Amino acid sequence: MSMYHQHRIKGRQQKYDNVEVFHIDESSLFKDAQEAKARDLISKYGFKTITAKLEDVFQETNSDFFTNVSIDDSAIEHKNKYPTSESPEKRSNALTHLFDQIKTYTAKEDMLDSIKAYLIVHAAQQNDCSVIAVGDSATRIAVKTIGYTSQGRGFSLPLDVGVSNRWFEGINIIRPMKDMLGKEVGYFNHCMGIDTAIVPTFTTRAPQKASIDRLTESLIVGLDRDFPSTISTIGRTAGKLEVTRKAIESPQCPLCGMPSEADSIEWRKMLSVSSLGDEEAMQNTTTPLIRAMCYSCQNTMRDVKPDAGLLPSFVNERSQNKAHNSQSLLKKQIESFLID
Amino acid sequence: MVNMEPSMKESINIKVEFKGGLEMLFDNKLSLDINSKDIEEYLKKQETKTEKLRMLDLINYLSTLIKPNERDLFVDDKRLRAGILVLINDTDWELEGEGEHELEDKESICFISTLHGG
Numbered sequence: 233m234s235m236y237h238q239h240r241i242k243g244r245q246q247k248y249d250n251v252e253v254f255h256i257d258e259s260s261l262f263k264d265a266q267e268a269k270a271r272d273l274i275s276k277y278g279f280k281t282i283t284a285k286l287e288d289v290f291q292e293t294n295s296d297f298f299t300n301v302s303i304d305d306s307a308i309e310h311k312n313k314y315p316t317s318e319s320p321e322k323r324s325n326a327l328t329h330l331f332d333q334i335k336t337y338t339a340k341e342d343m344l345d346s347i348k349a350y351l352i353v354h355a356a357q358q359n360d361c362s363v364i365a366v367g368d369s370a371t372r373i374a375v376k377t378i379g380y381t382s383q384g385r386g387f388s389l390p391l392d393v394g395v396s397n398r399w400f401e402g403i404n405i406i407r408p409m410k411d412m413l414g415k416e417v418g419y420f421n422h423c424m425g426i427d428t429a430i431v432p433t434f435t436t437r438a439p440q441k442a443s444i445d446r447l448t449e450s451l452i453v454g455l456d457r458d459f460p461s462t463i464s465t466i467g468r469t470a471g472k473l474e475v476t477r478k479a480i481e482s483p484q485c486p487l488c489g490m491p492s493e494a495d496s497i498e499w500r501k502m503l504s505v506s507s508l509g510d511e512e513a514m515q516n517t518t519t520p521l522i523r524a525m526c527y528s529c530q531n532t533m534r535d536v537k538p539d540a541g542l543l544p545s546f547v548n549e550r551s552q553n554k555a556h557n558s559q560s561l562l563k564k565q566i567e568s569f570l571i572d
Numbered sequence: 573m574v575n576m577e578p579s580m581k582e583s584i585n586i587k588v589e590f591k592g593g594l595e596m597l598f599d600n601k602l603s604l605d606i607n608s609k610d611i612e613e614y615l616k617k618q619e620t621k622t623e624k625l626r627m628l629d630l631i632n633y634l635s636t637l638i639k640p641n642e643r644d645l646f647v648d649d650k651r652l653r654a655g656i657l658v659l660i661n662d663t664d665w666e667l668e669g670e671g672e673h674e675l676e677d678k679e680s681i682c683f684i685s686t687l688h689g690g
Contacts, residue, residue, distance in 0.1 A: 264596075371686070418657045453687070454648075571618075
């Protein structure tokens, strides 16, 4: 998370006249998160800050769930827009309950990433931001490239690690720090006296084999120590990946929001030794939802116990709305033939 | 050119700092003042004899301050774990000989974790 703040500060160059910092409060999931310190750090730079809490995704109407903290005014305005009918504790409980019911750290991290990705895109849409700058360093991109590939996320990989991602309508997700090594960022922060706030993840202080992401990270930074070009080689190779037309035309995965390859269930039967658990579970009501998900999110859902309760409401919204991207594509194609 | 070889009897003091989440392993202490006598004592127990104190000795000594089940997060096979940056007096330790660097009095050594989630 601390990376998120720093990269946004970089947006200070004149290229963009208006920069807003989006911050996700993860303290309901991670009690050790230095939330107050994080907010303090952001407020130092004087940008307008939008804050969302992770549990906000458990709201029925998602239209206005952000807590706005405007630091433009000298007095910090802390406006709470939650409808009074729903208690924050209820949402927080739903969130912790969902994560308690996920069996593996890998699936937990995936779920968390999906929720955060949704919150970020949603915040951009609500605040009319056309560009989202995320703070993935070269090291992080290399870890993501290998980690996502091994998790079966190859179909959307060019979008997940590419320098620019226009998958979400009207929004361009850029990675301005893609050429900076984690080491360089570390030294820069140290030399410039930039403080960091630590937001732990599920695998903080956990052994290296705790999750695929953790394992990939130790593999890559370990390799890079003895072969210092490892990270940039992975990054440059991944940079050559192009988004296929098939991916652009695919429906959106309800969970991660990325393109979902059709017939992934059949695919799995033919090519993979893994299954989605017992056939009986596959027959239950969630099956259409699972079918709409991408291969990797299906794997994630396999590790979610059936009594996990509700998934965030955006999952359902997206599954009902799955044609939105392909429809807009069609509209674009026939645009020139339309008469105003 | 005086005092080229600090004799073992004269103790030296080193300041160690932790950043990027590493402090969590050391009881949330952001910095530690280490006296060379402590390291020497540790080395004696290990029955390793070195004439000069090296960075590697410091790293292995520091790992004894961490809870046994979390030592892997700092050292990996007696080597510093990959992904942790080290600065000796604000200089990358790779320029200073890494683990073989000889510790000097009043040196400031900073460990920064760049790993995801601290």
